Amino acid sequence: xxxxxxxxxxxxxxxxxxxxxxxxxxxxxxxxxxxxxxxxxxxxxxxxxxxxxxxxxxxxxxxxxxxxxxxxxxxxxxxxxxxxxxxxxxxxxxxxxxxxxxxxxxxxxxxxxxxxxxxxxxxxxxxxxxxxxxxxxxxxxxxxxxxxxxxxxxxxxxxxxxxxxxxxxxxxxxxxxxxxxxxxxxxxxxxxxxxxxxxxxxxxxxxxxxxxxx
Amino acid sequence: xxxxxxxxxxxxxxxxxxxxxxxxxxxxxxxxxxxxxxxxxxxxxxxxxxxxxxxxxxxxxxxxxxxxxxxxxxxxxxxxxxxxxxxxxxxxxxxxxxxxxxxxxxxxxxxxxxxxxxxxxxxxxx
Numbered sequence: 618x619x620x621x622x623x624x625x626x627x628x629x630x631x632x633x634x635x636x637x638x639x640x641x642x643x644x645x646x647x648x649x650x651x652x653x654x655x656x657x658x659x660x661x662x663x664x665x666x667x668x669x670x671x672x673x674x675x676x677x678x679x680x681x682x683x684x685x686x687x688x689x690x691x692x693x694x695x696x697x698x699x700x701x702x703x704x705x706x707x708x709x710x711x712x713x714x715x716x717x718x719x720x721x722x723x724x725x726x727x728x729x730x731x732x733x734x735x736x737x738x739x740x741x742x743x744x745x746x747x748x749x750x751x752x753x754x755x756x757x758x759x760x761x762x763x764x765x766x767x768x769x770x771x772x773x774x775x776x777x778x779x780x781x782x783x784x785x786x787x788x789x790x791x792x793x794x795x796x797x798x799x800x801x802x803x804x805x806x807x808x809x810x811x812x813x814x815x816x817x818x819x820x821x822x823x824x825x826x827x828x829x830x831x
Numbered sequence: 832x833x834x835x836x837x838x839x840x841x842x843x844x845x846x847x848x849x850x851x852x853x854x855x856x857x858x859x860x861x862x863x864x865x866x867x868x869x870x871x872x873x874x875x876x877x878x879x880x881x882x883x884x885x886x887x888x889x890x891x892x893x894x895x896x897x898x899x900x901x902x903x904x905x906x907x908x909x910x911x912x913x914x915x916x917x918x919x920x921x922x923x924x925x926x927x928x929x930x931x932x933x934x935x936x937x938x939x940x941x942x943x944x945x946x947x948x949x950x951x952x953x954x955x956x957x
Contacts, residue, residue, distance in 0.1 A: 629844065632842060632843055632844040633844050635842065635844075636842045636844045636845050636848075636935075639842070639845075639887065639914045639935070640914040640935045640936055641914075642914070643887075643913065643914030643915045643916055643917075643934075643935070644914070644916070646915065646917055647915075647916045647917045647918075650917040650918065650919065656917055656919040656920065657917065659887045659914075659915050660887065661841060661887055661888065661889055756936065799919075827844070827848075830847065830848040830851040830852070831851065
């Protein structure tokens, strides 16, 4: 079922949301670049509104070229609430371990590789998601709390995204951005999914944000 | 004197936010472009006194557009206004010839300081 975006947000509200997402992911990238000596190549973020039941197919469509994926997921809640899904291309965990090992203060000792991959992806995911969601919330004068990150490690994309996790009655506002690293074969997508519970507050918060610039 | 200002940003709301932070009583003549390629073309046709440039844009990025404009006019005053605040991003555009980098969301006071510096530089060039 297609949803008319303008019934939920005006064109200007969508543009404000997109610009806020752009600012927020820029902050995430800078925070990550402080930890890993690399440059995160950013792309223009995109906003889409859909029924939640359409979301698994939407995500699959965007990540299908990766075949196997890893997903770091965190729930966040404040007045702005939802889920952040950070999808990494296959092999990103091992690449990131290598990049972190180049750092002087990192001791990865001799844990099994799967544990290292899991911990590395969760840490990187935690930085990217926390900085991005935190910045969106900060710009909209909100404070959010997070669940600890959960991870699905190296699974075929069709199986990695579960239909049952999403409440079919809800509308999803999907803020998508894709990224890659200038060094190392690491790329992925960040999806922020917030439901219609947040829409009224979000519309008001967007208006307050833009009033600073009127 | 700064008269003609070119704003290059794919986000209409970002262009609006930037314009709202600039003084209203200076009689600026605004020109806008929504990607780097259009920005380069407009730069060549209108020769603005000051250019504001985003980095993350479709078609042609701000990194490429800064290089193209500087190749065309090495005295171009380009203030990069970006959400990409990674040190490598900032260093790259400054090395390419950008005048300075301001981070999004813009603060009016930062923009006014930048404008004043650009004004001084323009007077020295003239």
